[in-house]
Amino acid sequence: VPEDELSRSSHSNPGKSLVNGIKTNPASNSPKGSLSVPMGPPVYVDLAYIPNHCSGKNTDPEFFKRVRASYYVVSGNDAANGEPSRAVLDALLEGKSQWGENLQVTLIPTHDTEVTREWYQQTHEKQQELNIMVLASSSTVVMQDESFPACKIEF
Numbered sequence: 001v002p003e004d005e006l007s008r009s010s011h012s013n014p015g016k017s018l019v020n021g022i023k024t025n026p027a028s029n030s031p032k033g034s035l036s037v038p039m040g041p042p043v044y045v046d047l048a049y050i051p052n053h054c055s056g057k058n059t060d061p062e063f064f065k066r067v068r069a070s071y072y073v074v075s076g077n078d079a080a081n082g083e084p085s086r087a088v089l090d091a092l093l094e095g096k097s098q099w100g101e102n103l104q105v106t107l108i109p110t111h112d113t114e115v116t117r118e119w120y121q122q123t124h125e126k127q128q129e130l131n132i133m134v135l136a137s138s139s140t141v142v143m144q145d146e147s148f149p150a151c152k153i154e155f
Contacts, residue, residue, distance in 0.1 A: 054075065
């Protein structure tokens with residue numbers, strides 16, 4: 001293919017661009033939900049890390065309806081950025097309530113935060129109803145000159 005023909009073909013679609021390998025039309029992009037994901041059966045996993053440090057920016061009840069885990073890890077520890085987000089923890093309750101099966105779920109916070117403590121206390125009855133257990137641990141791992149809180153998970 002001659003070089004001039006190649007450059008013409010790359011400009012033949014002026015309103016389109018590639019985002020993460022997907023052709024999009026910039027005029028129709030919206031900040032959230034611009035790419036719709038087709039509905040499908042839920043995915044069952046042993047362990048899921050709640051995205052973006054449990055921030056409300058990317059996680060909603062739909063995540064918990066689709067990603068059904070025995071264990072969810074909550075790693076947020078930045079109150080200034082809303083991590084962890086109370087809305088995400090509430091979304092877990094909402095999403096799990098729609099599973100149609102009462103599988104045991106364990107929530108593993110990696111930090112002791114005011115948000116997780118308040119959520120735990122205020123929704124404890126709902127957690128029990130939905131078979132959700134919050135794992136608290138005062139374990140500490142020491143590596144070289146560093147120590148940090150940790151939880152042991154066995155499968």
